[in-house]
Amino acid sequence: MDTTAVRQAAKPGIRLKRRGWLTPYLFVLPWMIGFVSFTLGPLLFSLVISLYDWPIAGERTFVGLQNYTRMFTDDPLFRESLGVTLKFAAIFVPLNLSVALLLAVLLNQKVRGSGIFRTIFYLPSVISGVALAMIWAWVYSGEYGILNYFLSLVGIAGPDWLREPGWALAAMVGASLWAQGSMMLIFLAGLKNIPGDLYEAASIDGAGVFTRFFRITLPMLSPTLLFNLVTSIIGAFQQLTLALTLTGGGPSNSTYFYAMYVYENAFKYFHMGYAAANAWIMFLLILTLTMLVFRSTGMWVYYEGEVKTKRAGKRRKAA
DSSP states (O other), rough: OOOOHHHHHHHHHHHHHHHHTTTTHHHHHHHHHIIIIIIIIIHHHHHHTEEEBBBBOOOEEOOOTHHHHHHHTTTTHHHHHHHHHHHHHHHHHHHHHHHHHHHHHHHHHHOOTTHHHHHHHHHGSSHHHHHHHHHHHHHHOOTTTTHHHHHHHHTOOOTTTTTHHHHHHHHHHHEEEEEEEEHHHHHHHHTTSSSSHHHHHHTTTTTOOHIIIIIIHHHHHHHHHHHHHHHHHHHTTTHHHHHHTTTTOSSSSOOOHHHHHHHHHHHTBBBBBHHHHHHHHHHEEEEEHHHHHHHHHHHHOOTOOOOHHHHHHHHHHOO
């Protein structure tokens, strides 16, 4: 047989194999184009803008790190808004996780009509932020609010929630906790993946409800808890819509969140360069907190088939 003819016949197959490595990249190419165009590109461009005095209209002037220096030394609103946001996150994140997990545990019970309750609990998540703010403005109203009406039934004179500095932040936390649908469903999906044999074995051994929850449910659910913790931290730092529509940052800047600070610098005062610097500080803060959370995962996040004991930790330290 002529070897030349064999080689020529095999060339199309070789060419197809060589082209085959392009196939996976062609499938992800639309996402890569979107990511570069709408995420990575604007992110890097904002870093460039943060080094300029960049008004919306007018001449742009390179100022280097002056925007960052001004933020840390000459702008009291930066420290005030950051303090309000940290206080809000410290209250909101634990409550958000706890409420979502509680609802997921309740909906995980085998009772009739649980699907209806899942829909009811998820509905607030699909309501727009502005509509949700209008609902809570009515609930929190000091004159005709339904919350103060219910408090009056038990002899309590409710405050004007959105106009008193001591109560406005608590009111913002309560309104933010309303939309639990997405996080609740993620917890519920995690609960569904926990093998029922573990609970049966624990029940045979005499473990009670709380023992099963803390020794089985929480450890097996810890990867899901990690995801929800990170997304909850990010959501707390990016809180804007409710504060903007309910209080406008007041009263006395008690709900002046960092995201509102960035928003006003950009679209109220038109200092785009300064606002970009503000946004990068927010990005670095969220990145730092996320890294700290991931650094702590070795102590509390358990994956399937993994065993963590105090003895194992001591052995690792000794090694």
